[in-house]
Amino acid sequence: MANTFSQIYLQFVFAVKDRYCLISKNNKEELHKYITSLVQARGAKLLAINCMPDHIHIFIGFKPTILISDFAKEIKVQSNEFINSKDWIRGRFQWQEGYGVFSYSQSHIDSVINYIQNQEIHHHKKTFKQEYIALLEKFEIPFEERYLFDFFEQ
Numbered sequence: 001m002a003n004t005f006s007q008i009y010l011q012f013v014f015a016v017k018d019r020y021c022l023i024s025k026n027n028k029e030e031l032h033k034y035i036t037s038l039v040q041a042r043g044a045k046l047l048a049i050n051c052m053p054d055h056i057h058i059f060i061g062f063k064p065t066i067l068i069s070d071f072a073k074e075i076k077v078q079s080n081e082f083i084n085s086k087d088w089i090r091g092r093f094q095w096q097e098g099y100g101v102f103s104y105s106q107s108h109i110d111s112v113i114n115y116i117q118n119q120e121i122h123h124h125k126k127t128f129k130q131e132y133i134a135l136l137e138k139f140e141i142p143f144e145e146r147y148l149f150d151f152f153e154q
Helices: 025-041 068-086 106-117 128-138
Strands: 008-015 045-052 055-062 100-104
Touching: 008 068, 008 106, 008 128, 025 045, 025 055, 025 068, 045 106, 055 068, 055 106, 100 106, 100 128
Parallel strands: none
Antiparallel strands: 008 055, 008 100, 045 055
16 A cells, blocks of 8 residues: 555463363474464564474564454364364364464564564473563553463463
8 A cells, every 4th residue: 555654563372172281392303483474464464473292482574454353264164164174183273262462662673573483491480371461551452361362280
């Protein structure tokens, strides 16, 4: 679009259905590449991605022509299909309903990328539930715990 300028940076968080640890380290890189191709096909720019066994963080430069809800749904549905086609797990893989999406300014890009790239280290200190609630609180997003992802603490 002529004369349309934007600067939108969004971090998406999806959780594996029933919070099972189904994303193995062996398959992580291939899943990252596949999701990167999905993001790029939608005209967005992938800035960082990291799968943990039970959830994923995706940080992108977003276009204002894309609906956030459509984007999240398409990425989740197509990555479900990709994982299931690979037979990486017994049974069917599925992301939980819903997602988190958080916006950042240009000045936060490096710190968000670093945060996502260091998820393994981060989760030695905090559970996914603690991390997710901290994000909701940081962004002052009102929530009721019963509507959050299903969390099963180890």
